[in-house]
Amino acid sequence: MLKLKVLILLALIFVSYSQAEEFYVKKQLLEKIATKYKVFAKKRFFFLQQTLDEVVDGSDLEKLEAVNEFFNNVRYSSDMKVYGKKDYWATPWEFLGKDRGDCEDYVISKYFALRYLGIKPKKLFFTYVRSTKFKQPHMVLTYFKTPRSEPLILDNNNRKIFPASKRKDLTPIYNFNGEVLQKGKKKKSHKKWDQLMLNMKRKKI
């Protein structure tokens, strides 16, 4: 009788644990990605999940490095080549599914992965910068430990994370965070962001 009670208790614990566990990409969506982008894409998402799982309990910096490292392995390609459009903000599923994208796509995927890992939105910003090296507009993800601290730069061109002061090759132009701007039940914040959110809601892959 005691054994049975223990078994039931264990079963209940297992069930509740399973329900609490939420994958970055849900199973149903993963199957669709697999169907569309074949088995390698599915594997990429598996590795992403593995990477995220490894740092889920780590510090913010560990999370930043893991995510930055993982996505910087994706090949750079212009929107025109991948999507036939001059400028397109891809969902994380499109980005990793196609395994290529431009600077905004890196920023988006890193942002949502870090959000999955529990980093608060007010610490993360999409930053429009000018790359003095390539002399062209660019976007990076910036991490502010506190609102007034020096941000860390997550860039796809420079694979390592540096404080902003170390990135002399980048001139900041404009910071924004759609989630922060949407505070107070606003339906709109930033046109590109709003479109991206709509695509994510529609599970665009």
Next chain:
Amino acid sequence: MTLFKQIAIMLSIFLIIILSTVLTLNFQSANQSVQDRLYEDAKNTATSLSLSLGSANGDISMMSTMINANFDSGAYKRITLVDVEDAILYERKNETEVIDVPKWFLNLVSIKAPIASANVSAGWSQVGILNVQSDNSYAYMHLYRILKSLLLSFTIIAIIGLIILNLLLHAVLRPLKEVQKQAAAVIRNEFIIQKKIPHTKEFKDVVLGMNAMVTKVKAMFDKGNEELQQHRELEYLDKTTGLKNRKYLIDRLPEYLKVDSVSKGGISIIVALSGMIEANEKLGRRDVDKLFSEIADIFRHSSRIYKNSIVARMNGTEFTILLPDCPNEDAISLANNIYTSATDLIEEYELNNEETFISIGLYEYSHMDSIAQLLSHSDNALAQAKFNKTHIHLEKAEEAVEVMGKEAWKLIINQAINKNRFNFTSWAVVDAKNKKLVHNVLSINLTLDKHTSYSYAKFMAPAIQSGLSCDIYKNVVHMLLKTPDMILSASTYSLRLPSEYLEMPETYEEISNLLRTSASTLPFKLIIELPDRMVRKDSKYIKLYKELFEQYNIDIGIFEFIGESDDYQYLQDLRPVYIKGESTYFLTQSTQALSALRLITDSIGISLIAVGVMEKQTLEELTQKHITIIQGKATELIEF
């Protein structure tokens, strides 16, 4: 409510609901697009201003100046710059709210200008968030203009739509209107055949059905009319002379012998031809018939000048000439002329005037005589004439011992007219078969004081003699319409109006004015009875009265009917609710004549009423002839 109205109301409500819904949706959409526009404007400002603010490197005074420049140049409600901890760094807001729209519109429509936000940074570091809210007064004015133009255009659309709807409904339901007219005509016993057959199948079937029905009923009426005409010729005409016969005289006499007869009396002449057997032997039947015919022409010719005179062949050798209002002297002169002319004629036929001669008995009748009295007195006069040398004898009326003289009556009646001393009394017309009251017939009494009252039969004869009958009727009609409360029961009442009153030039106008003011308040249903003699003449007044009474929902009845007309179309034109005839008239009609009359009356919904039914036996005889609605003393025998 008519079908047209029901459909029109339904479709109008439907149209208005649709238009209102479209109007509301249009307005909501306009409202939404105005709010979107407000947001887009605010967002554009927020983004461009936040980029500019970035160049200030966190210098609050510089940023405030930039915000002021933007705020003052555009239509904004509020621009706020908050730092990363949500503390306000700088704020501008428009305090004055001057919105040039009516207050009700402000209460009705709520426009909340959305707030657009943008991050502000200085280099890599964050400054805060810029919130921009556009001024909504412009949006209110814009929306108000939209609402006005929407209301105007939708009102125009609604009016045009309703007009088109009305025209369409009229076009679609026109056949139904025609059907309705035809149905109403059937109810009024009119025979309208609709020639324009509608295309809509349902209407077409109804019209064809009604046409068939109306055709059949009309055929019934025509057949009855034709039969009755033929019958009238057989029933009332003497074939040899073309004169009326005894039956005709008997049927007509009640009209002359009644208290309220137009004529107070006159001369009844019986002419008898003696020696006709010898004449037959001498001349043969054909020539004797010719002789009769020529003698008849003499009678006809002699009586022509007397209005309402009757010449009838009573039997093989006797003729009656009834001359209302003919003085004795004129009658004697006329008799002499007839005698001379007839004697000359007999001589022309080479007959012996010792053997073949005429005798003329004259009787000075009074309208108070009964038929039997008139005939027996006339016979007496003839018997006397036969023994006279001149073969002419006048029997004068017995001087009636009058309680009151003519002048005394005149005084009383005038007094009654001036002081309005008439009051109504009524008696019942009863359906003996169904044992129920059909209507009440109104009559009048003359009440001088508590103890002195005269019935209609008593005062009407002297009134006619004094020429006051029309004044009495004028008084009575006024009393009936102006003080209908005198008649207590709220049932159906009939009032008989004589032709001499109706044909007075001013009567129509008087009745018309009275009805205009009082008809709607009458507490009972009124039937006006008109004399058959007047209506069958198609007098110009009849059409006027018919239209007048129809207008006020007053039915028409016919009295003193003896089926004398050549054509009964007038019954269809007048459409009375009933025909009243003397019980003797109905009883003396043959079965064929009565069924022909029934065919006519049934096809146009007219009841037959026998009046003067005094005894149970008469009632039974009438019932056998299917005349079951009666008026007279016998109604008291029926319990209902």
